[in-house]
Amino acid sequence: MLFTQVRFNLDTPISLVEATAIFESTAPKYKGHPxxxxxxxxxxxxxxxxxxxxxxxxREAAEATYAGPxxxxxxxxxxxxxxxxxxxxPVHVDNRTPGA
Structure with missing residues (x-):
C-alpha cells in the first residue's frame, strides 16, 4: 500500500476547534475520490x-490528485x-478488525 503525508507549516498556530472546522469543510471532497x-x-x-x-x-492516483486543482x-x-x-x-496492523 502507498500512502502520502501532506503537511502544512502554518505561520500562525490554529486551535483544535479551528482545525476541525477546516477539516470538516474539506472532508466531503474526498468521499469517492478516485x-x-x-x-x-x-x-x-x-x-x-x-x-x-x-x-x-x-502512486498514479496520488500524483493525479496533487497535480490538479x-x-x-x-x-x-x-x-x-x-x-x-x-x-x-507493506505491512499494517488494524486492531479494529479481528484477524487483521
Missing amino acids: GLLLKHYFRSEDGKTVGGLYFWES WREMVEKKYGAEPQIEFFES
Whole structure:
C-alpha cells in the first residue's frame, strides 16, 4: 500500500476547534475520490502543523490528485504550500478488525 503525508507549516498556530472546522469543510471532497482508500487529518499539539495521511491504490492516483486543482485549493485553505512525501506500507496492523 502507498500512502502520502501532506503537511502544512502554518505561520500562525490554529486551535483544535479551528482545525476541525477546516477539516470538516474539506472532508466531503474526498468521499469517492478516485484511487483514495482512506484519509486521516492531523494537527500538531502546538497548532503550527496540519495535514493529512492519504492511503492510495496507486502512486498514479496520488500524483493525479496533487497535480490538479487540489494544490490551489489547499494552498488557499491553509495559506501555505503543501509538503508531500510518499511512503510504501507493506505491512499494517488494524486492531479494529479481528484477524487483521
